[in-house]
Amino acid sequence: DGLISQIAAGEVIERPASVLKELLENSIDAGATEITVNIAQGGLKLIRVTDNGSGIPAEELPLALTRHATSKIASQEDLHSITSLGFRGEGLASIASVSYLSLISHQPAGKHAWEIRSEGTRLMSPEPSSHMAGTTVEVRDLFFNLPARRKFLKTEATEFAHCEEVFRRMALSHADITFTLRHNGNLRSHWQAAEAAERIGAVLGEEFSGAATWMDEQSAGIGLQGMLALPAYSRATRDMQYFFVNGRFIRDKLITHALREAYRDVLHLDRHAAFVLYLAIDPEQVDVNVHPTKTEVRFREARAIHQFIYHGVSKALALPRS
Ligand code: ADP
Ligand code: MG
Numbered sequence: 001d002g003l004i005s006q007i008a009a010g011e012v013i014e015r016p017a018s019v020l021k022e023l024l025e026n027s028i029d030a031g032a033t034e035i036t037v038n039i040a041q042g043g044l045k046l047i048r049v050t051d052n053g054s055g056i057p058a059e060e061l062p063l064a065l066t067r068h069a070t071s072k073i074a075s076q077e078d079l080h081s082i083t084s085l086g087f088r089g090e091g092l093a094s095i096a097s098v099s100y101l102s103l104i105s106h107q108p109a110g111k112h113a114w115e116i117r118s119e120g121t122r123l124m125s126p127e128p129s130s131h132m133a134g135t136t137v138e139v140r141d142l143f144f145n146l147p148a149r150r151k152f153l154k155t156e157a158t159e160f161a162h163c164e165e166v167f168r169r170m171a172l173s174h175a176d177i178t179f180t181l182r183h184n185g186n187l188r189s190h191w192q193a194a195e196a197a198e199r200i201g202a203v204l205g206e207e208f209s210g211a212a213t214w215m216d217e218q219s220a221g222i223g224l225q226g227m228l229a230l231p232a233y234s235r236a237t238r239d240m241q242y243f244f245v246n247g248r249f250i251r252d253k254l255i256t257h258a259l260r261e262a263y264r265d266v267l268h269l270d271r272h273a274a275f276v277l278y279l280a281i282d283p284e285q286v287d288v289n290v291h292p293t294k295t296e297v298r299f300r301e302a303r304a305i306h307q308f309i310y311h312g313v314s315k316a317l318a319l320p321r322s
Contacts, residue, residue: 012094015153016043016142017162019099022091023137024170027051028177028247029072029084030135033193035170036180042156043163044142052134055107061116061126064103067093081283085248092137097121098149100140108133120145164188168203169249172242172276175199200227200276208233208240208274213319215277217312222281222305224312229274231267240274245286247278251295258306262313279309 013019020043027035030053040046056064063069070089073082095101096118106113113131117124143150153159160183167189171179175196181189191202201209211233217224229240243250243259263273287298299305 012090013098013142015162016047016159017166019043019047019095019139019142020049020163021166021170022086022095023047023049023139024166025085026091026137027053027135028170028174029086030054032134032177034178034180036182037167038182039160039163040184042159042183044150044153044156044159046138046140047142047163048136048138050134050136052132055110055133055135056103056105057107058105058110058114058126061103061105061114062123065092065096065101065116065118065123069093082288083246083283095139096123098146099142099144102138102140103135104129104131104138105135106131106133169242171203172200173244173247173249173278196225196278197227204240204276212274213316215312215316217308217315219308219312222279222285222308224277224279224309226275226277228277228313228316230317231269233274240276242276243279244277245279245288245297246281246283248288248297249295250297252297254299254302254306255309258309259313262310262317266314266317275313277313279305281305 012022016039020037020039024035024037027049030051032051032053034052036050038046038048038050060071066089068089070087072084072089073087092101092103097120100117100119102115102117104113104115113129114126115129115131116126143153164181167179167181171177171189171191175198176193178193179189179191180187189203191199194202197209197214200212208229209227212227212229214227215225241251241256241259243252243255259273259275259277263269281299285300287300
């Protein structure tokens, strides 16, 4: 299904940053505690992600590159309580169909590592290889077989900036994982596993975390934690608005609205809300089963969530500070 898989890939894989997002999600789902990313030429030349996660059994390597093969959803019922970041089983297959891909994996129980390679839609047989316990996925020459799409890519610097933003979001939502990023061989970020507040400071800088207040609101099984910038923080060039639902980056009208209202009502600030917030909620109360590239969610109890966020954030912003 060469052509079909390339068309499908186009919907999910737009640019190097989309590849990086899929690979990082897989490493996180595999329970990695350490993830290292190497990028060359903005990701157009190379994107390599190495993790120390659970690995893939040798006999499942070809399956991992096959469309709709996922190890993460066992039943239709599971679809309503998704806790993994991936679940459609199309990420790797999509990437593979538009690049030169190598997947090397070593399960802790296995004697040695195995590697499987693909060139576009052509899949090779697995071969013995060497690798520590975990997985490395290497993606070269993205869209080599789709020149029209390759033309839509921007400069190396712009594509790398998109990759960096994806990397930041993952690092912000998984503080307990050590992350390293290199671009063209140069070390760009190295963040040791830490508490959430410390990670936020490392990723967004003292300028942000030093002028922010920590909030923690729990009610009826829902939790909202994170940092809210105070007026002393004048937002720099980047848009510092990070909201995660169960570890997934979300940009959602309902949430944005609740936050904007709270900042306006309490601090009389119209535009300069800046925050990193983590919402923890029963997976059954939220539908993440929208398109993979979208960052929206659907809450079962949308009104209640809006109120919870508005009140929690208002309360934290109104607290007297020393
Ligand atoms: P999905 O993440 O939706 O399941 P993918 O195409 O991204 O689908 O990955 C296919 C399968 O390959 C996963 O379900 C998982 O079993 C395996 N896999 C991919 N990457 C890794 C990794 N880094 N570590 C362990 N297993 C992985
Ligand atoms: Mg995946």
